[in-house]
Structures are given as C-alpha cells and as structure tokens.
Amino acid sequence: MSRTVFLGTSDFAATVLRRLADSTHRPQLVLAPPDRPQGRGRRTLPPPTALTARELDLPLLQTENVNSPDALERIRSSSAEVAAVCAFGQMIREPLLSELEMLNVHPSLLPRWRGAAPIERAIMAGDEDTGVSIMRLTEGLDSGPVALQERVPIEPDEDFGALSARLARIGGELIVTAFDLRAEGRLELSEQDDDLATYAEKIEPGERRLDPLRPATELARTVRALTPHIGAYVETPDGERLGVRAARAEDGNGEPGQFEARDGSLWLGCAEGVLRLDVVQPPGARPMPANAFLRGHRVPDRVTVQNE
Numbered sequence: 001m002s003r004t005v006f007l008g009t010s011d012f013a014a015t016v017l018r019r020l021a022d023s024t025h026r027p028q029l030v031l032a033p034p035d036r037p038q039g040r041g042r043r044t045l046p047p048p049t050a051l052t053a054r055e056l057d058l059p060l061l062q063t064e065n066v067n068s069p070d071a072l073e074r075i076r077s078s079s080a081e082v083a084a085v086c087a088f089g090q091m092i093r094e095p096l097l098s099e100l101e102m103l104n105v106h107p108s109l110l111p112r113w114r115g116a117a118p119i120e121r122a123i124m125a126g127d128e129d130t131g132v133s134i135m136r137l138t139e140g141l142d143s144g145p146v147a148l149q150e151r152v153p154i155e156p157d158e159d160f161g162a163l164s165a166r167l168a169r170i171g172g173e174l175i176v177t178a179f180d181l182r183a184e185g186r187l188e189l190s191e192q193d194d195d196l197a198t199y200a201e202k203i204e205p206g207e208r209r210l211d212p213l214r215p216a217t218e219l220a221r222t223v224r225a226l227t228p229h230i231g232a233y234v235e236t237p238d239g240e241r242l243g244v245r246a247a248r249a250e251d252g253n254g255e256p257g258q259f260e261a262r263d264g265s266l267w268l269g270c271a272e273g274v275l276r277l278d279v280v281q282p283p284g285a286r287p288m289p290a291n292a293f294l295r296g297h298r299v300p301d302r303v304t305v306q307n308e
Helices: 011-021 048-055 069-077 118-124 160-183 216-225 290-296
Strands: 004-008 027-032 036-038 043-045 060-062 082-086 101-106 129-136 146-153 232-235 241-250 259-262 265-269 274-281
Touching: 004 011, 011 027, 011 048, 011 082, 011 160, 027 048, 027 069, 048 060, 082 160, 101 160, 118 129, 118 160, 118 216, 129 160, 146 160, 216 232, 216 241, 216 274, 265 290, 274 290
Parallel strands: 004 027, 004 082, 027 060, 082 101
Antiparallel strands: 036 043, 101 129, 129 146, 232 241, 241 274, 259 265, 265 274
16 A cells, blocks of 8 residues: 555546545545636536546645645645656646656557657557556656556547547556555666657647648548547638548548538548548537538538648
C-alpha cells in the first residue's frame, strides 16, 4: 500500500482515477483544474476528474496552478509518498518535482508521440499499434524513464473515442501494477532513446477541415482521430460546414472536392481515391447517417479545397 495523490483532468484520467481508487493505493488527495465553461451552451462545469473524485468521496482540490503555495501545502499535508499524473494539463515545476515522486500515465509507446495529442496523432499517422506507458515525470516533455508499457493494436475502424476508452482502462491497470511494484521495491525504470522521439503536437483548428486535395485514406484517418471530441468537417463554397463523424476511404476516381450522392451515401472525390461519408452532422443538428441526411437536405455540388 502507498499513500498517493492523483493529478488529472480528462475523461481518460477519470477512468484511471476510478481504478486507482479501487486499489490499495486509494488517493489521499485529487487535484484537478477549476470548473470551466464547456460545450455549445458554455455552461460552467467541473472537469471529469473532479466529478469522479466527488462521486468516490475523495478529498479534492481544484486549482489553477498546482505549483502555488496553497496547492503545495495541501499536497504536503496529505503525506503522500508518490503521485499519479494523467492528462493533467498543467506544468509541474520545482520544488514539487523534487519533493514527490510522480509516475505519469501516458497513452503512447514512448518515446513515440510525446506531447499533447498522442492518441490523435497515432491514428492520423496510420500507426498499426499504440499503447500506454508509465513513466517517471521529469522537467522534459514526456522524456522521463519508463517503468511499464503495454502495446495494443489500433483496429482499422477505431476512432478516438473507442481507442481512448480502451487505453484508459489499460492505464488504470498499469498504474496500479506500478505502485504495487514500487511498494515491493521492484519497480525498474529504463531511459528513453531520445533519437527515436516523435512529438504529438496539439490539434490546430485548421486540421479539422478535410481537404480533398489529400488522399482519401488520410482524410478517413483524420475523421477517426477527431471523433467524437473535436470533430472534422468539410466546408462548402458558401462557408457552410458539414461535420463528418464517420467516413471510409474507397478505391475510385472523382474530381477532388466534388460531391456525389449514390447508394444512400455521400461520396467525396479526393486526390487519391474517394471518401465515403457515412455519418454527417449538418449545422445546428445532431449527427445522422448519410442516408437520413440525403432525405432531408440539399447536397452541395462540391466542397472547398485548400487553394480556393
């Protein structure tokens, strides 16, 4: 048994927290960001980890800065021996880094995909597999020594939502195993090979727009990588956006940017192949199958391409 604290924000982190709380390493304190405006209505809501901490009756501190004197005092008063960090989103600095050993749950096979969007980048790059790494937190960007890893295949049609949920469950099991090994004095760490590092940059707004001058396979991967949390879209010449929630690359020829409605589906010509849009989301509406969209909406002739 270890006295632990947990630092996290997202749904992924909340899943990991739930598993940790069910172990002998139940956190003495959970740290999460403050409530923030979220969604289309901009309602002020707590982050998922804060909701989970309250549900599990865990001590909770919501703070804008984990390095602040108040936060440091709360962490010190918990008498924690080790911390679990997962999708926290705040830079952790000295003296906290030196005072408390921190193990980070990172959803990639480090040193591949260090950084902010490892799951999205793995899907977008067409990686055949990914995984979860447990690493010791250091000042560098996800560059600390690795304790444990588990590799999993990325399924051909798996989107961010499905893959993230699967990796979160693995991450919860791995961090419990890491704390078990640490309590027994058997946790071993290995330095990463920096020469093999790749970086998962934050998803920029412009990456959401599907450009038909790219191959259909790349666009299909982008749709999967951004579903359901960010969302990809195509844009018509009049500036209207049609969200794309599920799509598949197919063999075929079509003028890049040209739409065609057939067989109950929408087909978009691309630089290589065609993109079949299976689930779309019109402005102000819910996602719907393409055949339902075709029954009630005008199909645009084309979408804009990057050089238009």
